[in-house]
Amino acid sequence: MTPTKPTALLDTAAAHATAAVPIARPDDTADMVLKAMQGKTFDCASVIAVCNADRLAGLVTVERLLAADPQTPVRRIMDAKPPKVSSGTDQEHAAWLAVQHGEPGLAVVDARGRFVGVIPPQQLLRVLLEEHDEDMARLGGYLRRSAMAREASEENVPARLWHRLPWLGIGLLGVLGSAGLLAASEARLSANLAVAFFLPGIVYLAAAVGNQTQTLVIRGLSVGVGIRRVAGREALTGLLVGALLAVAMYGVVAVGWRDLTLATAVGLAVVAASTVATLVAMALPWLLQRAGKDPAFGSGPVATIIQDLMSISIYLGTVTLLLS
Known part of the structure; x- marks a missing residue:
């Protein structure tokens, strides 16, 4: 035969x-x-x-x-x-x-x-x-070959700046956007200073949830695990994590400040911001990969500022809706 x-x-x-x-x-x-x-x-x-x-x-x-x-x-x-x-x-x-x-x-x-x-x-x-050599090269910087990983590690200072500053420039624009959102809500924040106390915490919690998802997604992509295989479970995980954090925050605000309306606003904002941060953290690495860009440089700055803007908007919107 x-x-x-x-x-x-x-x-x-x-x-x-x-x-x-x-x-x-x-x-x-x-x-x-x-x-x-x-x-x-x-x-x-x-x-x-x-x-x-x-x-x-x-x-x-x-x-x-x-x-x-x-x-x-x-x-x-x-x-x-x-x-x-x-x-x-x-x-x-x-x-x-x-x-x-x-x-x-x-x-x-x-x-x-x-x-x-x-x-x-x-x-x-x-x-x-x-495949092990390729995966290890891609895990750190999501690069396709070890030679590319070495090149990124050994490149000169101008090249390092060229690869990083554009993404940080986008982040700078996001910072200015955040300042604009807070300025627009100055009256609300001045009327009830307690509202401002929880803004940094909500932004931090959402960013932390998003960072965990982003790390998992980039690791998965680097070893061939497609976004479709993790999207559903990770989105549900982000929602549940947000809900658990919201319950904890609600209890703290309700007991410590004795303001059930503010506690409700904080809790709802935590749930929504954590869920949105999870979705952003999944979408950005995938989009950058599809565009041929390196998520090691782009995902962090861009995802962080999008998550922060969304968290601030969600919190201020919820406070305005419930406390007006």
Whole structure:
């Protein structure tokens, strides 16, 4: 039988698969397979592909083959449900699948289920090391290769300023916006100074909740976890965290200041600001990634100022609505 030739697809399972492996039929005996392997050279001989015509029936390791009775049919000692991937499967997913199943090799099949080849253990190890190097480079600065990470770490002062100042300039504009919001609410703040006491705390709590989400999202993106996989659970988490903080803040304000209306305003603002901060913290890294920008420089300053502006607006709006 002539196996299907693997298609050379960059960073996919097919790019690492080899058809130069021992191939047996389910009814072949262990002795027949071992004798057929003698005098031949294989790219990988640690695992034998068992095929019906051009279809993969299972895999058997050379260790099990050597330990079996010589007259035992291969179908009785093979793994009939081995881990296998399609030709276009991402190389990192393929490597981790093999590790999780404890196999020395991973079978690759095409879209029609025909046997393409086996990814040898040395290739699986190389893929894992490559992906580890890439992930570690991207975790710190979300950069695609270690060479880029080194370049960012070793760049000169003008380059560092060029990469950072534009984002901080956006933050400066946000600060001016915050000052404008507070100036517009000067009368309300002057009429009830207690309202101003809780503004820094609400801004801080929302930013802290957002920072936790942002860290989780960037780490996830750096190892291939898409935003869709975390968005729902993280949004619900932000809402619940905000609700718990709101209950605590309500109790403190109600007891300490004996103002139930102000306590309600503070509690509602905390819930809303924490939820919005969570959504902003998820959206910004994803948008910057889609735009080809580095979230290590952009997410922090931009997310912080958006979260602060939203927190101030939410709190002042809630206070105006309830205390007017």
